[in-house]
Amino acid sequence: MESAHKNAPESFTSAEECVDKLLEVVGKKIVLALPLGLGKANHFANTLYARAAEDHTISLTIFTALTLERPHGDSDISRRFIQPLLDSHYSQYQDLAYVPARRKGHLPGNIQVIEFFMEPGSLLGNNYAQQHYVSANYTQVPGELISRGVNVIAQMVAPSECGDKYSLSCNPDLTLPVLKLAAQRKDYPLFLLGEVNTQLPYIYGSSELPASAFDFLLKGETFDTPLFAAPALPVTFTEYSIAYHIASLVEDGGTLQVGIGALGDAVCHVLRLRHKENALFCRILNDLVEEDAKRYREELPLCTGTFKRGLYGASEMVPHGFLHLRRAGVLTRRVYADATIQHLLDSDQITDTVQEETLLALKNAGRISCPLTVADTDFLQQLGIVDPSYSWRGHKLLTPDGEEEECDLHSEHGRRRLIGSCLNKKIAGGIWLHGGFYLGPELMYRELRDLDPREGAGLDMIDISFTNDLQSQRDLKLAQRQHARFVNSAMMVTLGGAVVSDALVDNHVVSGVGGQYNFVAQAWDLPGARSIIALPSVRMRDGICESNIVWEYPHTTIPRHLRDVVVTEYGAVDLRGKTDRDVMVAMLSICDTRFQAVLLEQAKHAGKIEKSFSIPESFNKNTPEHLASVFNDEKCLAELPHYPLGTDFSDEEALLAVALQHLRSADKSWWKVLANIFKGRRVWHDKSSSADYIQRCLQRMGYDHTETYEHRLEAYIVAAALHEYIDQRRPLRRE
Template identity: 25%
Template sequence: MSTTENYRAKTMTAAQAAALIPDDAKMVVGLGVSYPPALMDALADRVRSGTLTGGTLYCMLACAIASKSILAPDLHDRIRHVSLFHGGVERSTDALRNDTMQSLVETLPVQFHQIPRILTEHLHADTLFVTVSPMDADGYFSLGTNTDYALAVARSGVRLVVEVNPAMPTVHGDCKIPLSAITAIVENHVPLVQIPALPRTSNDEAIGAIIADMVEDGACLQMGIGAVPDAVCAALMHHRNLGIHTELLSPGLVRLIQAGVVDNSRKPIHTGRSVFTFAMGDQSLYDFLHDNPALEAHPVEYVNAPHVIARNDRMISVNATIQVDLSGACNSEHMNGRQYSGTGGQLDFVRGAYAAKGGRSIIACHSTAAKGKVSRIVPWLDGPVTTPRTDTHIVVTEYGWADMKGKTLSERARALIGIAHPDFREELERGAFERRLL
């Protein structure tokens, strides 16, 4: 059978593909942009009709359309939803709760680079649904915006159901799956999910300028998502010879490449190439990704492995947090008594960047939240520790930066109070005495 004939033999409707899934399946769905809408609608129809029962769906950063499909409120008692990292869909669902006040979404705490192993070795996932680019002349499909955990799961022998979308860019790197590994193909040409940029505030700009001053020419960057990383990227426009080794490829980083600020010329590994594991942003980002040899996608167990990150000299990691306590510990995932996001890759890059020669791990946050009513620097964390105090390196607010390394607990407390909002410094000092840090 020729490749074309094999492709046609595996091509079917979304309903036919969903019909292949047995009861009690352990299903993984693609992260963010790679969420396959036609397949998930068909799967939701099966669950709603009662012809598919007992299934578990593992998700990370589910896109908004999922809340009207497989993650719709009326299906929460029929399919188990396990979140690897909360987004808006999970936060909204979690707020609903049920009659026993239990969350309708289960949270699986995990570092991003460990997710492929968790899914394949510990949970034994048996099905992967993901959007891919059209097949190339050699019979391979690119995972496009989302190599992350999808590649490892695809290679583990699971039931692999793909939604082929011509809008998905073909990407270079270790991010391709062969036709022979695929169980079913569904074709669906729809626009990719786009994430609009958040407006930047004066505090974002101040933090961005502080961080940009710490970045040397020739440094290698990892940036999270949001207004602060965008502000950092904007403040780096006069730098030269920067590199990129990041879990997320964002529009801000792409603009640095397009401006010639990033050329990856000084990277000891993947020299001349920007490395990422997933991408999310606007259409211009997806267009820039397509068939661009200056960009390489690799699986998250490689990109986010601390020992791989550490091979990049002058690695600069920039991530956000919700709270920093006076000892330097960070809660970056829990808010108002509920799961807000997840561990994700923060600790991966905190450890990897600090281990790099000349590397710096930076945790950034506004000094306050809730329109200035709440301090983000606190005596005690209100949630879990995402980054332990022993790992935290540099903390930045709009009032400056504090280096935690080499500081005693009392020195850390004083340094963090010094970059807190002035309205809360006296209160924080009292809290430091209550904690016996001062």
């Protein structure tokens, strides 16, 4: 086998020719790693898959996660909504070839697909996918790949203007640590292939690799295809309420991690409101948080002020909302790749503007010597503290004028000479967001492409071992990650505080562990950090309401000895260091009123809560009706749109998505359906201006030329749902 490391990569314009060459140099046993989410080299992977499907002497194992596929409807109503989207948003997207084969159970025997994280809920009931799931923490995956003998990484990359570098952009998360592990093993055969797509945003910094790092490159118009867009989901009042409680836990000058989805959008939007519309934020929060409830978060007082110091992002997932927080002046705290600089900044001994005091503080901290050494000078010039025109000759600095100069920090003259043109400029290298991967709507990709390079330099996409744990560069991370708040979602939480996030009671995997455990462990290890687990208190299934706070569950993602902060729409509770009895009482305080009595009885029966305890009066407000009353005024409704970060949908599509989301969980009992049919029929025949808007939505669904009885009834049901949400008076987008 040839070496996987060459001075220049071989370039191809044909995926077929590239596969020919790969098989020639690698052989017929291929363990292929594809990045999770957006960064997969789909064209190459599909060509390789087709070759292996034809030639059963090829052994192909694909190890990946979060396989993206174009949406598909599971009912006539959803298909009517989705089909035009496939034409307008996904017409040029090439699904991975193994997706339909795996769904139908038709994968060839010589091809194996293994995932460690699945698109949530997408592969329930798929026996093959369930059997080939690997349960692993995100940070364990690079080692797992090496142990499985991965020999090819195929990734979509963005080209630099000069073509001498390529950015891993959306997915340096696993590629960088796998490359590092392979390099540590002598003669480990690992080939890196880049599928070049100019539509992928070019991200500078850690995700940049020289062209020589690649063995193969695929270039050409064939590979310049639109990126997979993950549409924003509509945000409900439940998510907004959870977001308000979370926003009140975030300290100014702190660190933030948050995930994708409607809750992530809501959290970012409410943090923006806290900064930009502080009076409204405080009023709504005051209405949501009962005075009695504050005792369940005594160690976490309400944070309600604007962000003067700002936040820094350290998140495996970079959601669209982080870009909004940056523009809003919230994500402004910068961190630096030196622990001493970071300590000096955090303790206000220096500012991020270069002054004489900067040099003195670094000297007093022992970070630099007096006189300066060569290493000191290089360090200071990289940070933009010493004039870049200084150079070394022997043991002395050579000034811009060609004079030799002692590197004396004791005199004002010496310090000013060294600083030179750097005086009053910002210290270089500040990062406002470290991320592992990103995924979002087309709006997000456009914003990333349009970032000014100076602004983009503060966004560093980096390997997952940096964002998700503290094992490497521990002192630096301790300095950077002040007052960290790690926000993650769960499906259920037990009354004792154990968290269920990845699988159902029968062990069918919904998504995966991902990085959740990593961030929970970090929160316990970082001084002042907290893990925040967020979930709606209830879920609707076929019109039946079920509690997401349960007495017990056969397995957990986060064990109860790591319980920390749990948030529902009814409040936030601090479980860290509490007794089982106090944990359970606190959890009851954020449980939906309809399920408190049953859970309390179970706790009493188990001897975990005393028989004399009764539900406090303040818990009785934990109802959807109370939440609706909190948000029901014009100013509040205007600031809490369905799509706070914008959407790729048209207005009609955006409203339909809201209505159809409600229909999926609505009560399916015959009398409810019949009532909606009669209501929708009245709307169908209404001639008012709001009804005209509904008619346009129904036309978008193809109901304007409906002739069959069944389709007309569907149209009535959709019309009723649309009318309900127009009556809410909430805007679709933020102006």
